[in-house]
Structures are given as structure tokens and as C-alpha cells.
Amino acid sequence: xxxxxxxxxxxxxxxxxxxxxxxxxxxxxxxxIVLHLIRRRAGQMAQLADLMANVxxxxxxxxxxxxxxxxxxxxxxxxxxxATGEICVVTEVADLWAMERGRAFRGRYxxxxxxxxxxxxxxxxxLRIPQLIDRIADENATEIxxxxxxxxxxxxxxxxxAEALEPTGxxxxxxxxxxxxxxxxxxxxxxxxxxxLRARRKF
Amino acid sequence: xxxxxxxxxxxxxxxxxxxxxxxxxxxxxxxxIVLHLIRRRAGQMAQLADLMANVxxxxxxxxxxxxxxxxxxxxxxxxxxxATGEICVVTEVADLWAMERGRAFRGRYxxxxxxxxxxxxxxxxxLRIPQLIDRIADENATEIxxxxxxxxxxxxxxxxxAEALEPTGxxxxxxxxxxxxxxxxxxxxxxxxxxxLRARRKF
Ligand SMILES: [Zn+2]
Ligand SMILES: [Zn+2]
Numbered sequence: 001x002x003x004x005x006x007x008x009x010x011x012x013x014x015x016x017x018x019x020x021x022x023x024x025x026x027x028x029x030x031x032x033i034v035l036h037l038i039r040r041r042a043g044q045m046a047q048l049a050d051l052m053a054n055v056x057x058x059x060x061x062x063x064x065x066x067x068x069x070x071x072x073x074x075x076x077x078x079x080x081x082x083a084t085g086e087i088c089v090v091t092e093v094a095d096l097w098a099m100e101r102g103r104a105f106r107g108r109y110x111x112x113x114x115x116x117x118x119x120x121x122x123x124x125x126x127l128r129i130p131q132l133i134d135r136i137a138d139e140n141a142t143e144i145x146x147x148x149x150x151x152x153x154x155x156x157x158x159x160x161x162a163e164a165l166e167p168t169g170x171x172x173x174x175x176x177x178x179x180x181x182x183x184x185x186x187x188x189x190x191x192x193x194x195x196x197l198r199a200r201r202k203f
Numbered sequence: 204x205x206x207x208x209x210x211x212x213x214x215x216x217x218x219x220x221x222x223x224x225x226x227x228x229x230x231x232x233x234x235x236i237v238l239h240l241i242r243r244r245a246g247q248m249a250q251l252a253d254l255m256a257n258v259x260x261x262x263x264x265x266x267x268x269x270x271x272x273x274x275x276x277x278x279x280x281x282x283x284x285x286a287t288g289e290i291c292v293v294t295e296v297a298d299l300w301a302m303e304r305g306r307a308f309r310g311r312y313x314x315x316x317x318x319x320x321x322x323x324x325x326x327x328x329x330l331r332i333p334q335l336i337d338r339i340a341d342e343n344a345t346e347i348x349x350x351x352x353x354x355x356x357x358x359x360x361x362x363x364x365a366e367a368l369e370p371t372g373x374x375x376x377x378x379x380x381x382x383x384x385x386x387x388x389x390x391x392x393x394x395x396x397x398x399x400l401r402a403r404r405k406f
Contacts (some may be wrong), residue, residue, distance in 0.1 A: 008270075009277075013257050041260075048222070050256070093238060
């Protein structure tokens with residue numbers, strides 16, 4: 001038996017294998033992308049490698065909201081126009097990005113980094129909930145919008161947060177219309193997210 | 204209107220946009236892959252950037268066969284055990300890789316780099332056909348296997364090569380059974396390619 005990649009060379013083989021493990025890709029799509037890039041190796045491929053190295057070096061979580069960015073404080077938290085007193089709580093960074101595509105929300109975010117889960121042993125202290133409580137006082141927040149997925153875990157998390165925030169007296173709302181049962185926020189179209197935000201209801 | 208990516212930062216935005224242009228990807232899959240990588244930025248992402256930079260710097264076409272590799276002569280052309288006198292002519296590097304996955308062929312390859320096409324103004328001199336003719340003498344080739352796609356352009360190219368090689372007296376065969384009409388070689392399973400190679404017929 002000949003090793004599978006002996007006809008290409010080690011680095012090309014390793015590049016294909018690494019690409020094949022990325023979400024949504026596999027061996028065939030990885031081979032196709034790598035060949036495409038090698039044909040453009042002096043231009044697009046070298047640029048992509050540079051960009052990726054820079055992002056790997058510079059990307060970090062915003063110290064306030066948990067958004068992924070390239071500075072300690074993200075552009076949203078730094079924007080004084082977005083200090084509206086509204087904080088939108090999302091599960092993951094992908095959900096924040098989805099909300100921003102909708103362009104309906106002009107306040108700030110708080111990324112939990114996951115959902116409560118007894119099975120996966122994820123508790124409130126794993127989800128940046130204490131930091132959220134601190135922010136309500138620090139930022140004089142008047143409304144917390146719980147933009148969590150309409151899944152069992154998302155709703156369990158929402159109920160937990162609503163109870164934890166009750167002593168602060170802040171208004172707590174949740175996305176209403178438009179989020180389908182079992183739906184992941186990141187998979188919704190922008191219009192649905194916008195409609196759900198506009199029709200938000202008291203939790 | 205807010206610029207689409209102002210919530211992320213320029214480099215993350217540029218990385219997503221570059222990934223989204225790769226074959227088979229789009230904005231959603233690019234965002235998903237970039238977030239996945241950023242979560243692994245110290246490990247997998249930095250490694251992938253390094254690999255990609257190295258391949259961009261070192262990848263080149265084998266001076267003999269046109270395979271993509273990291274040295275002037277590819278591992279197949281360097282392997283004395285593969286000097287069998289059989290040269291398998293393929294359209295693209297992806298087809299060479301597909302043949303190697305089948306593991307049925309133990310000779311060498313010749314990558315044309317495309318198909319003859321009046322429409323795209325691709326002529327014989329664009330396809331490394333003169334180099335193929337030189338190789339037949341240099342390597343004392345006894346059989347040329349035309350492993351070209353069963354498309355109109357692939358078969359036009361095969362007929363042209365068969366005519367151009369006639370004066371050399373070399374045996375010319377083509378893949379037979381198993382290549383479906385209109386089928387691209389790179390999309391066939393390994394077993395089909397192996398069967399087609401074993402049942403190759405005189406052209
Ligand atoms: Zn932030
Ligand atoms: Zn070679």
C-alpha cells in the first residue's frame with residue numbers, strides 16, 4: 001500500500017487534511033479549494049495566509065460584550081451612539097453577527113458564550129451572567145433583550161437570566177414573533193430577525 | 204446605512220470575504236469557518252496560516268508531468284519504480300489525484316492543463332502536448348493512456364492527441380468502461396476509475 005498523499009508532498013497533504021476538518025468541508029471540497037488556491041498561489045493564496053495569520057494573532061473577545069474583534073473593546077462597545085441603555089443578550093458571536101445584519105438594533109450586546117446545560121455541565125458562571133449583572137449598573141441599562149434561540153436550552157437560559165436580573169428592576173424582553181420553534185438564530189433571514197426584534201414582548 | 208462589517212474589524216471582515224470567494228463556499232459558510240478558526244486561533248488557525256503560507260511559497264508544477272508538488276520534479280516522476288513506459292494523460296491535476304486514489308496505475312502522468320476549445324481559444328500549444336511528444340522519446344514510452352473526461356471537449360482533445368502521436372508509433376489507449384457520458388473524472392469513485400483503467404481499450 002502506498003501512503004495516500006505520497007504523490008503530492010507533505011505540506012500540500014497536510015494543508016488538505018487540515019482544510020478537510022473545517023466545518024462543512026470534507027476531503028473532496030478541501031482538495032478542490034487547495035488546488036484553486038495553488039493556482040493563485042502568488043496572489044490570493046499568499047494574501048489569505050497573511051490575513052489568517054494576522055487574525056489568529058490579533059483576534060480576541062471584547063472585554064465588555066464578548067464580541068470577537070481585533071481590539072480589547074469592540075467597535076460596538078466603543079461607539080457612544082450605541083449607549084442606548086439597551087443590552088441584547090445572545091448565545092454566541094454568530095448570533096451577534098446575525099443581529100447586526102438585520103440592522104434593526106442600535107444598542108449593545110452581551111455574548112453569553114453558550115447555553116445552560118446540566119448535561120454538558122455548563123452553569124451560570126460559565127456564561128458571563130455575573131458580568132451581565134455588573135453591566136446593568138455600570139451602563140445604566142433600562143432594557144435587557146433576551147435574543148436566545150427558541151430551543152429548550154435557550155429558553156432555560158432565558159428563564160434563569162430573567163430570574164437572576166429581577167432584583168435589578170431592569171425591564172426584560174425577549175424576541176417574539178418570527179423565531180420558529182427549534183430555530184437557531186444564526187440560520188434566520190435578516191427580515192425575520194428584524195420583525196422579531198420590533199415585536200419583542202415583556203418576558 | 205452602517206457598513207456591513209463595522210462590528211467586526213477590518214481583518215476579520217477581509218478574511219471572511221476572501222474565504223467566501225473560495226469554490227463551494229459563500230458568506231454563511233465563510234463566517235462559520237472563520238468563527239470556528241478564531242475559537243482555535245492559537246492552535247489550528249495559526250497552523251493553517253503557516254501551512255498555507257508555506258504551500259503558497261513552495262508549490263510548483265513538476266517540470267516533467269505538470270503535477271502540483273513542492274519540488275521541481277514530483278515524487279511520481281522521481282520514483283524509478285514508476286518508469287514503466289506507460290504515461291497516463293489527464294486534463295487537470297485534480298484528475299491525477301483522482302487516479303492516484305484508485306491506486307491501479309503504476310506508471311507516470313502527463314497533465315495537459317485543460318482541454319482544446321475553439322471557444323476559449325485553447326490550442327495544442329497551450330496544453331503541454333509538445334512536451335508529451337518529447338517525453339515519448341525521452342522515456343521510451345510504449346503506451347499512452349488517454350484518461351480524459353467523457354465530454355465533447357475531452358474527446359476532441361483525445362482525438363487530437365491520438366493523431367499527433369501517430370507518427371511516434373506508440374500504443375494509444377483510452378479509459379473504457381465505467382466513465383459515464385458527460386462525467387468529470389474527478390467526481391468518479393475510486394472503484395469506477397480502477398475498473399475503467401483495467402478495461403482500457405485501443406483508441
Ligand atoms: Zn464589545
Ligand atoms: Zn511529475
